[in-house]
Amino acid sequence: MNYLSIKNIENLKEWVDEAIALKKDLLKYQDLGKNKTIGLLFFNNSLRTRLSTQKAAMNLGMDPIVMNFGSEGWALEFADGTVMDQGKSEHVKEAAQVISQFCDVIAIRAFASLTDKEKDLAEEVLTAFAKYATVPVVNMESSVGHPMQALADAITIEEFKDSHKPKVVLSWAPHPKALPHAVANSFIEMMQRQNADFVITHPKGYELNPEIVKDSKVEYDQEKAFENADFIYTKNWSSFNDYGKVISQDKNWMITTDKMVKTNNAKFMHCLPVRRNVVVADDVLDSENSIVIEQANNRTYSAQLVLKKILETQ
Numbered sequence: 001m002n003y004l005s006i007k008n009i010e011n012l013k014e015w016v017d018e019a020i021a022l023k024k025d026l027l028k029y030q031d032l033g034k035n036k037t038i039g040l041l042f043f044n045n046s047l048r049t050r051l052s053t054q055k056a057a058m059n060l061g062m063d064p065i066v067m068n069f070g071s072e073g074w075a076l077e078f079a080d081g082t083v084m085d086q087g088k089s090e091h092v093k094e095a096a097q098v099i100s101q102f103c104d105v106i107a108i109r110a111f112a113s114l115t116d117k118e119k120d121l122a123e124e125v126l127t128a129f130a131k132y133a134t135v136p137v138v139n140m141e142s143s144v145g146h147p148m149q150a151l152a153d154a155i156t157i158e159e160f161k162d163s164h165k166p167k168v169v170l171s172w173a174p175h176p177k178a179l180p181h182a183v184a185n186s187f188i189e190m191m192q193r194q195n196a197d198f199v200i201t202h203p204k205g206y207e208l209n210p211e212i213v214k215d216s217k218v219e220y221d222q223e224k225a226f227e228n229a230d231f232i233y234t235k236n237w238s239s240f241n242d243y244g245k246v247i248s249q250d251k252n253w254m255i256t257t258d259k260m261v262k263t264n265n266a267k268f269m270h271c272l273p274v275r276r277n278v279v280v281a282d283d284v285l286d287s288e289n290s291i292v293i294e295q296a297n298n299r300t301y302s303a304q305l306v307l308k309k310i311l312e313t314q
C-alpha cells in the first residue's frame with residue numbers, strides 16, 4: 001500500500017476516528033514496526049513533517065533513517081533513455097531500488113519546481129519512486145499534494161467542530177515568495193469528502209487547478225466568504241494559470257481580527273510555517289481561536305495512522 005494522495009484513504013471518517021483513538025493510546029502498536037526501517041528522504045526543508053513522521057515511526061517501533069537528499073544525495077536523473085553525460089550522477093531507477101534494500105517504507109518530500117508545470121503536475125519525483133521502489137512509498141508533500149497535512153487537518157476539524165455542519169473557508173493570503181499549491185490542493189480534496197459547507201476565497205488570478213477545485217464554491221469577496229464561518233484555513237499559493245508567479249501581494253487579504261469578527265467565532269488554521277503580519281496578524285495567531293499548534297500536533301497522529309495502515313499490509 002502506498003500513501004501518495006488522499007485518494008488512498010478509502011473511508012475518511014473511519015481513518016479520522018481511528019487517528020483520534022490512536023492519539024489516546026499512542027504506544028498501543030509499539031511492536032507493529034519492530035525491526036522495520038523507514039527512510040525519510042527530503043529534497044526540501046521541513047520542521048513539522050520531519051519531526052512528526054519520525055515521532056510517529058518511533059511510536060510504532062520503527063527505526064527512522066533521515067536523509068536530506070537535496071543536499072546530501074547524488075543528483076538524480078528521472079528521464080528514461082537519457083545519456084547521462086551532464087550533471088546528474090544517478091538514475092532514480094537504481095536509487096529507488098537500492099533504498100528499498102535498506103528501508104521497509106520510503107517517505108519522500110519533493111516540492112513543486114513552480115517552473116515546469118508539466119513535470120510538477122506529473123509529480124515527477126514521487127511518481128518515479130513509487131514506480132521503481134519495491135517497498136511502500138509515502139508522500140510527505142509532493143508537487144501536487146500534501147496528504148499527511150490534509151489528514152491532520154481533517155483530524156483537527158473533527159476535534160474542534162461542534163454538532164452542526166461546519167462552514168469551512170480556505171482563504172488565500174499574501175506572501176512575498178512564490179509558494180506551491182500542494183497544501184491547498186489536498187485540503188480541497190479532503191474538504192470535498194467532508195460533510196461541510198466549504199468555500200474557497202482568493203483574489204482573481206489565483207484560481208487553482210480546475211481538476212482539483214471541481215465544483216467547490218469559489219467566492220472572490222473575502223469578507224463575504226468569512227460570514228458565519230466556523231473555520232478559517234489560511235494558505236498562500238502562487239498563480240496556477242500564470243504558473244508559479246506571484247501576481248499580487250495585496251495586503252488587504254491578510255487575516256486580521258476585523259475579518260475574524262465577521263465569522264461565527266471561527267477557529268483559525270494554518271499548516272505552518274507562517275509569516276506573522278504578512279499572512280496573518282499577531283493578534284489572530286496569538287488568539288484563543290488559533291488552533292495552529294493543535295493542528296501541527298496532529299501531524300504525528302496523521303503520520304502514525306498512515307504508517308500503521310502500511311505496516312498492517314506488510
Ligand code: CP
Nearest residue numbers: 046047048049271272
Ligand atoms: N506543514 C508542514 O508541512 O510543515 P513543514 O514544512 O515544516 O514540514
